[in-house]
Amino acid sequence: MKLTYLTLFAILLTSYMASAQNLYTQANAAHPTNEANSTTGWTGATTLSSSTTTPQNGTYAILAISTSTGGRDVRYTFPATVGTVYDITIWARRGATFNNPAFANWSGFSGFATTLITSQNWTQFNFTVTATASNPVIVAYTAPIGGGAGNEIFIDNITITAQGGGGDTQPPTAPTNLAASNTTSTATTLNWTASTDNVGVTQYQIRRDNVNIGTVGGTITTYNATGLTASTSYNFNVVALDAAANVSPASNTVQITTLADNDTLAPTAPSNLAASNIASTSLTLNWTASTDNVGVTNYRIFRNNTLLGETGNNSITYNVSGLSDSTTYSFYVVAQDAAGNTSNQSNTINPTTTSGGGGEPYTTLNANLPTVNWQSQNFYASGEVGIGTSPNPNFQLSVNGTIRAKEVIVESGWSDFVFEKNYYLAPLREVEQFINNNGHLKDIPSEAEVRQNGVGLAEINTLLLQKIEELTLYMIDINKRIEKLEAEKTNLSPLQGEDSN
Numbered sequence: 001m002k003l004t005y006l007t008l009f010a011i012l013l014t015s016y017m018a019s020a021q022n023l024y025t026q027a028n029a030a031h032p033t034n035e036a037n038s039t040t041g042w043t044g045a046t047t048l049s050s051s052t053t054t055p056q057n058g059t060y061a062i063l064a065i066s067t068s069t070g071g072r073d074v075r076y077t078f079p080a081t082v083g084t085v086y087d088i089t090i091w092a093r094r095g096a097t098f099n100n101p102a103f104a105n106w107s108g109f110s111g112f113a114t115t116l117i118t119s120q121n122w123t124q125f126n127f128t129v130t131a132t133a134s135n136p137v138i139v140a141y142t143a144p145i146g147g148g149a150g151n152e153i154f155i156d157n158i159t160i161t162a163q164g165g166g167g168d169t170q171p172p173t174a175p176t177n178l179a180a181s182n183t184t185s186t187a188t189t190l191n192w193t194a195s196t197d198n199v200g201v202t203q204y205q206i207r208r209d210n211v212n213i214g215t216v217g218g219t220i221t222t223y224n225a226t227g228l229t230a231s232t233s234y235n236f237n238v239v240a241l242d243a244a245a246n247v248s249p250a251s252n253t254v255q256i257t258t259l260a261d262n263d264t265l266a267p268t269a270p271s272n273l274a275a276s277n278i279a280s281t282s283l284t285l286n287w288t289a290s291t292d293n294v295g296v297t298n299y300r301i302f303r304n305n306t307l308l309g310e311t312g313n314n315s316i317t318y319n320v321s322g323l324s325d326s327t328t329y330s331f332y333v334v335a336q337d338a339a340g341n342t343s344n345q346s347n348t349i350n351p352t353t354t355s356g357g358g359g360e361p362y363t364t365l366n367a368n369l370p371t372v373n374w375q376s377q378n379f380y381a382s383g384e385v386g387i388g389t390s391p392n393p394n395f396q397l398s399v400n401g402t403i404r405a406k407e408v409i410v411e412s413g414w415s416d417f418v419f420e421k422n423y424y425l426a427p428l429r430e431v432e433q434f435i436n437n438n439g440h441l442k443d444i445p446s447e448a449e450v451r452q453n454g455v456g457l458a459e460i461n462t463l464l465l466q467k468i469e470e471l472t473l474y475m476i477d478i479n480k481r482i483e484k485l486e487a488e489k490t491n492l493s494p495l496q497g498e499d500s501n
Contacts (some may be wrong), residue, residue: 023078023086023160029060030158036060045071046142051154056091056122061156063095066142068149070453076138078160080108080131082243083199085163088127088138092117095152099143100424100443103127105413108136114413117153118422128163132199134243144466145459146445171246172197175204175221175238178251184294184338185230185259190223195240195248202243207250209235224313226297230261259294266341267292270299270316270333275351280325283351285318290335290343298336302345303329328352410458415466418473425473441467 026041027034029050035058039048042062051063064074080086086109094101094117101117109129117123117140129136143151172195182189195201201218208225216223218240228234235255240248267290277284290296299311301318308331311318323329330350335343384391388400417423426434431442440446444463445455 023080023162024076024158025078029055029062030156032057032157032159042074042076044074044139045069046074047071048074053154055154055156056093057157061154064140064142064153064155065095066147066149066151070145070449072142072145072147072151074140074142074153074155076158077108077135080134080136081162082131082134084244085128085130087159087161087163088129089157089159090125090127090138090155091122091157092125092140092153092155093122094118094120095154096120097150097152099147099151101140101142101151101153102417103138103140105139105141106137107139108133114417116417116420116422118424122154122156144443145456145463146443146449169244169246170198172201172240172242172248174249175240175251178236178238178254180236180254180256182295183256183258184297185261185263186228186338187224187226187297188228188234188236188256188258190225190236190238190254192221192238192251194219194221197240197242197246199242199244201240203241205239205241207237207239210237224297228258230258233257261339263294263337263339263341265293265337267296267335267337267343269344270335270346273331273333273346273349275331275349278351278354280354281323282319282321283323283353285320285331285333287316287333287346289314289316292335292337292341294337294339296335297338300334300336300342302332302334305330323353325353326355408457410461413462415462415469418466418469425470428474443467 022032024031027036028038028040028042029035030042037050037060039050039062042048044064046064046066049063049065050060052060053063055061062074066072090103092103098120102114103117103125104114106112106129108131110132111129112127115125115127117125140153140155142153175192175195177191177193179191180188181191190206192204195204203215203218204220204223205212206214206216206223206225213225214223223238225234225236233255234257235253237253238251270287270290272288274286275283276286285301287299290299296314298313299315299318301308301310301320303320308320309318318333320331328350329352330348332348333346384393384396384398386392386398386400389398392398418425426442434442438446443466445453449455
């Protein structure tokens with residue numbers, strides 16, 4: 001009996017230790033027990049170093065210093081389980097030179113709020129947040145945008161632990177309205193109505209006669225079941241899964257019977273094969289669909305008389321990549337049906353890729369041609385885009401001109417930290433002195449900085465709101481002083497009347 005109790009205690013102790021494991025695993029200056037003279041795991045635009053200046057724990061702490069080029073952030077990410085609640089503890093303090101440092105703009109979490117680092121003494125910051133992404137990011141700033149170089153923050157003794165219970169345990173709802181269509185002798189198409197989940201559906205598993213035969217992503221609600229036998233009945237159902245591997249109840253079951261295998265008629269040849277979106281290493285093929293007495297199930301694409309790939313369905317477009325620049329290729333397409341009958345080949349085309357040297361702009365060669373239908377597909381660029389100017393590797397989109405839009409939505413932090421009790425509202429005399437010395441408001445970039453570096457739309461709106469909120473606090477203070485003066489004047493009035501007597 002005693003051995004049984006000891007065994008049970010060991011199991012419980014192991015479980016507790018696993019649930020309380022520190023997920024801050026890198027050996028660096030901020031680790032509470034596995035400390036090292038490094039900043040491993042931390043990134044950002046600040047100057048990062050391991051410092052021995054009065055650490056909170058052990059021998060070292062991480063020091064981040066803002067740069068003259070605007071570098072002011074320091075970041076850390078860790079592998080998380082979506083839906084799990086994490087307790088994050090960070091000891092931090094500001095340095096001798098500071099400008100409103102803060103923890104702000106964390107991504108991949110819910111439940112986070114911007115928190116200022118207001119003291120030069122070590123302060124423990126505790127955050128309880130829920131992961132909404134598998135690689136959430138912790139972010140600290142040495143200063144607001146335009147805050148200048150040399151601002152310091154120290155970070156030390158970090159722990160990240162998952163709360164007990166293991167995170168998300170709620171399964172998705174069952175998929176509904178499962179139905180089959182386009183059934184042939186060897187294939188059928190399944191469609192269903194999407195499941196819902198408290199965090200999000202990540203995949204669907206398709207089951208044939210209670211055996212898993214394939215999966216699709218959580219946003220896809222269709223599946224082509226192939227490799228079936230003619231004149232045979234099958235039962236299909238679908239289940240949904242979320243990121244925590246919770247499995248939904250099964251959908252309704254749909255039964256199909258494949259057609260008899262007596263189809264010997266091949267599809268007609270695809271026609272009007274053409275190439276568009278021609279670039280130095282890629283192009284897009286489009287053609288007019290073939291017809292078949294039962295149904296076309298696949299198109300095979302040939303490049304220089306060699307099989308390049310297949311659509312796997314009745315799609316009439318195919319994206320070709322991995323080409324060489326300034327090279328001519330030949331392409332043709334054939335159609336297939338479920339019985340394996342193959343059509344005659346389409347017309348052959350011989351497009352030539354554009355020259356290299358950094359890549360031709362998308363609009364240079366083909367975007368204005370009458371054969372390109374801009375409404376037929378979304379425009380996607382995997383690299384940088386320049387409109388009226390050369391692409392800049394530091395920006396996804398560079399425009400030399402004006403942009404007109406009905407609405408622009410940006411995602412950023414906000415400035416409500418101004419209304420927190422420990423926010424430092426500079427006296428107006430100090431504000432005046434800063435303007436006289438620098439020619440612009442504190443925390444707002446100068447004209448020279450904007451001309452050189454530009455300014456982010458989200459950041460400048462946040463800064464402008466910060467100044468509006470500061471102005472509101474000044475007005476409230478002035479109003480209180482006016483009310484006090486008026487009250488004092490009212491109290492003095494009877495005394496002035498007595499003096500006149």
